[in-house]
Amino acid sequence: MSDLQILQRVVGDGEGALVQELQPLLARIYAARGIKTVDELDLSLSRLLLPTNLMGVEHASDIVISAIQHDRRIVIVGDFDCDGATASALAVSALRAFGAKHVSFMVPNRFQFGYGLTPEIVALTKDAELIITVDNGISSIDGVAAAKAAGMQVVITDHHLAGRTLPEADAIVNPNQPGCEFASKALAGVGVIFYLLSLVRTRLAKSGWFEQNRIAIPNMAQFLDLVALGTIADVVSLDQNNRILVQEGLKRIRGGVGRPGIRALCETASRDAAKLTSQDLAFALGPRLNAAGRLDDMSLGIQCLLSEDISEARKIAAALNQLNVARREIEQVMTEDAELLVTTSVASQMQESVEQKLGLCLFDETWHQGVIGIVAGRIKEKFHRPVIAFAESGTDELKGSARSIPGVHIRDVLDAIAGRYPGLIGKFGGHAMAAGLSLRQIHFARFADAFNKEVGKWVSEADLQGTLWTDGELQNADLELSTAQLLTRSGPWGQAFPEPVFDGVFQLVDQRVVGEHHLKLSLKMDGRLVDAIAFRQAPLKRSQVPPEGQLKKSSVGKRSDDSDEVKVKVVYKLSENDFRNRVTLQLIVDHIEIVN
DSSP states (O other): OOOOEEEEOOOOTTHHHHHTTSOHHHHHHHHTTTOOSGGGGOOOGGGSOOGGGOTTHHHHHHHHHHHHHTTOOEEEEOOSSHHHHHHHHHHHHHHHHTTOSSEEEEOOOTTTTOSSSOHHHHHHTTTOSEEEEESOOTTOHHHHHHHHHTTOEEEEEOOSOOOSSOOOOSEEEOTTSTTOOOSOTTOOHHHHHHHHHHHHHHHHHHHTHHHHTTOOOOOGGGGHHHHHHHHHHTTOOOOHHHHHHHHHHHHHHHTTOSOHHHHHHHHHTTOOGGGOOHHHIIIIIHHHHHHHHHHSOTHHHHHHHHOOOHHHHHHHHHHHHHHHHHHHHHHHHHHHHHHHIIIIIHHHHHTSOGGGOSSEEEEOTTOOGGGHHHHHHHHHHHHOSOEEEEEEOSTTEEEEEEEOOTTOOHHHHHHHHHHHSTTSOOOEEEOSSEEEEEEEGGGHHHHHHHHHHHHHTTOOTGGGSOEEEEOOOOOGGGOSHHHHHHHHHTOOOBTTBOOOOEEEEEEEEEEEEETTTEEEEEEEETTEEEEEEETTOOOOOGGGSOTTSOOOTTOTTSOOOGGGOEEEEEEEEEEEEEETTEEEEEEEEEEEEEEO
């Protein structure tokens, strides 16, 4: 595979204007993310986009309001990931707060029913008068038809890309459906249902509904903790609108007014709710919720989010944590299997070197269907190619989870294959960077070949070279705890608005393994020491030294004169290390290599 390259983000034209009002380092970071004016950094709720141009939202609100006012039975049909769980919990909580008396939810079991509103799910919701989908439905042609045939109304709220044909629902709210002019196409599923129910709440309030029924008018801000968690966990782009939603949700959690389920998840993940960041949502809370949908039933995660009792929420959060531990163990074994497949089986079966494979399709009959998405992501990161990992799903059927690289729109790749080879793929859907599909096992080899050829139409050699983008080097004066705290306050950071990452050359003073798999480092720059940690990093060895840069035998892992120190190129983030009530600067290492 191609060597990893480290490149600095291009700073936009706005740096000069920003530096007049911001600290120079912040101005540089924001400009590299396309920010041109300080107005784009205003994350107050007054800046939130109105639902005016959100296609279908007015008609959908008519249907929901009518269902509330006429005591109709409403069933929320969600998805089995964190976005779907938060969207389901938000829908149920808000509708009940609005006075709806008959609201329930259903999440398809991924191992039994698969994704979305299917005819089988409709059959299980036979008492429903109104089905509202959250984070799914835009591709549920057959499921919507079955619901309509049974006399149900269907409102779809989704954010996934639409196919060539839309389901014949009573209303569709999706910023990515054809013809929708809503400015933020990056809303997560939880963001879409938040917008719909915000409009429902506004219209009910104007009609006098809450006063007539002696219901306190709900404040929609109380649901923003759910919106923040679902938005970050679904890895949607953090445009200004999404950053507003996430920032306001984080404020509620930090202020101690988040729901008990999220507080319990923070405790289980050993995160201080008062200091919670978007990274905590992404890497600590989100995975624990997702573990329920991956290994068991996402209903458990939704119940945690719906719980109003902290003791009950803690019990459910503990169960979710155990599922997450099991998920990690399964993931580790599967990832090791997948790496072996890439370097041996795939190459031999296709009679090609791994370097010649542009798109990787991997399958093992022992793999767990709920973890293949994570494995696909791990292999994509390691080998810098689009990857689809498959697992068995019933007799002669495989379910696949795809992860892509910049420049390859994975859903469009699948769409092109489906058009060129009718019947090869069963169902598919997703985003530019992630997608899911099903196919018959006997078609696996044929599909793998078609996928490899189609990816070849999208990529260049440069696309296949792994790249780490950084914000350049830090001045010695900025390598401080105060800088880490400043950057934490300057988020939220996430997809398409990445957390600041820096690179630099340090002297390696010491290294030791901690927690069995992680590398604790002591680094030196310009005479000052700084602590660092590299997760899942083996100790650096002399074999990693370039031939022209021979080092003295005592240099690695030992303190010595500067002339004897190993020099390392480090790509890192700044963080706070709160250990024994003492807060110090710590570098989180994304990449480290020995240099001359």
